Amino acid sequence: MEALKQVYERISFLRDNGIKMKDIAARTGFSPSVLSALYSTVIPEYEKNLQQGEDQEEALDHALILVNNVSRKKLMASLPSLLSTLATMDVPALPHKGYFGNPFLSAIGQGMAAAVKGIEPFCGTYLSYSISSNGKKLKIEPYLLAMADNGLYAEAFHNNAYGAQHQGAVLMNGASHIYICFNEFQDPQLSLFYICLKIPMYDRPPFLRGLYLCLDYNHNPIARRILFVRQSSSTDRESFRKMQGFMKDFDQLDEDERKIYDYTCTEADSIRLCNIPSPQMDYGDLQQEKAILRENPK
Known part of the structure; x- marks a missing residue:
């Protein structure tokens, strides 16, 4: 009932x-x-x-x-x-000025409504693959995309490689992109973890390519390539909670995983900021930051 x-x-x-x-x-x-x-x-x-x-x-x-x-x-x-x-x-569609006179917030509401209508072909359990900050490893983490139990919105779940679990929202902009947003830390701290997945011209694709933006250990923003590989159409929350994220050393990767590693884990697949020692707040800081990143590419 x-x-x-x-x-x-x-x-x-x-x-x-x-x-x-x-x-x-x-x-x-x-x-x-x-x-x-x-x-x-x-x-x-x-x-x-x-x-x-x-x-x-x-x-x-x-x-x-x-x-x-x-x-x-x-x-x-x-x-x-x-x-x-x-x-x-x-x-x-909401009035063009949107919530509180802000058209962006109006677009967010419309994106959530669009996900209710369009997420069904993409619902299920996925494994994500992306670069690890901890050496030459592939980070593998489970995600779940599903309709909320009340049918009012689409939601996402994430079990990261460090044992934390996140619950977030899914937005869509028609047939081109899926947006997934989480708060990576506990309330009241807001720390957006955001993924943009490209929807291919393919019925129920076996994987989805995308980029994600989050904060590193020093709370600097970092953007990385990510690959979602579909595991099943199951949206059972209890079964999903038992899945765990993990790191896999390069030497342990099989042939397909090495292809994924080459796609997600090269230097070009990550854009980072870093802390600058004793910043002078002039353009020299920018050169110093790039030099630090070149010395520490991952």
């Missing part, structure tokens, strides 16, 4: 974004009166009954008594398709 709560949350989200109930009903195949009764009476009463200790069957039966236009049999049969249709409904 968790689907009832998801239906309520999704309808609330659509209405909050300016979509009228009659338009939602038209897309779902429900009459406006039935969908309104479900949203305004049945589901709230069902949740209240659960909180009062009733089991799911009793709670739903007692909630349906309050209306005369919602059939239990039809509701249960159509619930999966109703939730699926609600999840794929487009959210209208």
